[in-house]
Structures are given as structure tokens and as C-alpha cells.
């Protein structure tokens with residue numbers, strides 16, 4: 001469903017991403033790993049339309065999407081979370097999920113003002129979807145709390161719910177386990193697997209928590225200093241000499 005071919009991204013004199021290729025099939029969890037500064041988030045920023053890549057192609061469901069702005073990419077069904085949680089902290093938990101859907105659907109303001117039947121129906125289904133996902137990530141009891149007052153692990157789950165209410169085909173998670181305790185990481189592990197198995201979503205994951213990566217990934221792509229280093233199953237990556245060297249070098 002997604003193919004990234006020979007992607008490159010230059011910032012002035014720095015070639016942050018250089019010739020990275022990867023692909024994601026339906027119902028697959030694909031991870032991108034690599035030492036700090038390897039270029040992982042930059043790859044994500046290109047895939048999600050935050051950056052226009054300097055070179056290469058990004059093909060989603062047969063369509064070239066490199067350089068298309070982020071809001072259009074998300075309407076095609078590719079949505080992402082951020083390394084640092086980005087919620088509307090002064091809005092309630094449920095409002096965060098409603099805003100996400102409005103932005104996604106590009107709701108007509110006049111229809112809203114006049115409260116047309118079609119608009120009301122859509123509002124109701126947006127509320128139903130919000131309630132469904134809040135329940136699913138264990139936040140239904142906190143619907144009316146300000147998002148900024150949630151514990152960190154809860155904010156991370158709300159971010160995933162905020163993506164899921166838009167019914168994506170491909171979900172991109174940037175370090176979702178960062179800052180979580182072991183129990184929360186275990187819950188996250190189960191949630192991500194369930195997104196694939198129960199909701200047919202493909203997941204691209206950037207993550208430093210190797211036990212999580214090894215446990216849930218179908219395939220892993222390793223990048224180092226902007227360049228592809230290895231790709232394969234968790235078992236193949238675990239035993240790859242180049243990968244071991246790159247990580248030992250970092251430590």
C-alpha cells in the first residue's frame with residue numbers, strides 16, 4: 001500500500017536522509033529504527049507531508065504523494081502522531097477527537113450554522129466514533145477532563161485515538177513508547193497489534209524501545225546517518241552484524 005523509493009532530504013549542507021527505501025503492505029507493522037539523529041523523524045516528516053523531500057518518490061495506494069501538504073495526505077488515509085505529544089491541551093478529551101474529525105472531513109461551516117439534517121447526522125456519528133475510541137483506549141471516564149490534565153501515558157493514548165477516529169488506512173507512530181512505564185508500554189504493545197488485527201490498519205513505527213519493536217514488527221528497516229543499513233524480519237535484524245555494530249558504536 002505504501003512504497004518509499006530512494007528518498008532524500010537535504011537541509012542546507014546536511015543530507016539528513018539519503019536513498020532510503022521501504023514498503024508497507026496491508027495489515028503490516030513496519031518499524032524504522034536507528035541511532036539518534038539517523039533521520040527517522042525526517043523520513044516520517046516527508047511521508048506525512050510536513051516536508052517536501054529533496055528527491056525520491058512516496059507512493060500511497062498507487063498515487064505519488066511526495067510534496068503533497070499534510071492535511072491532504074491525512075485525508076488520503078495516512079495519519080501520524082508526533083514524538084512530542086501535540087494535543088489541544090485546553091480542550092476536553094472528547095473535544096480533541098471531535099476537532100480531529102472536523103479537520104479531517106473539512107465540514108462545511110454553513111451546514112453547521114443552519115444545522116442541516118445531514119450535518120446533524122455527521123455530528124452524531126463523530127460523537128459515536130469519539131466515544132468508541134475513548135472506550136477502546138480506556139479514557140471514556142475522562143472524556144470531559146482537559147487534555148492537558150491527563151497523565152502522560154493517557155495523553156499518548158489520546159493521540160492514537162485522535163488518529164483512529166479519522167479511520168486511517170496507515171498509522172505512523174513516532175516514538176509512542178517514549179516516557180511510558182513498563183505497564184503502559186505493554187498496553188501500547190497490545191493496542192498497536194489490535195489496530196492491525198482488528199481494524200486492518202497498517203502501522204509504521206519509529207521506536208527506541210527494542211523489546212517493543214522486536215515483539216510487534218513484521219519487518220524492520222534500519223537507517224544510520226541518513227542511509228539505509230539493513231531491512232528484514234526482527235530475527236534477521238537481531239543477528240545482522242552491521243546493525244549490531246551501529247548500535248554498539250552509539251553506546
Ligand SMILES: Nc1ncnc2c1ncn2[C@@H]1O[C@H](COP(=O)(O)OP(=O)(O)OP(=O)(O)O)[C@@H](O)[C@H]1O
Nearest residue numbers: 011014016034035036037038039040041042043083
Ligand atoms: N528542520 C531541520 N533543519 C535542519 N536539520 C534538521 C531538521 N530536521 C532534522 N534535521 C537534522 O537531520 C538529522 C536527522 O534528524 P532526525 O530528527 O530525522 O533523526 P531521528 O533519527 O529521528 O533522531 P531521534 O531518534 O533522535 O529522534 C539530524 O542531524 C538533525 O539535526
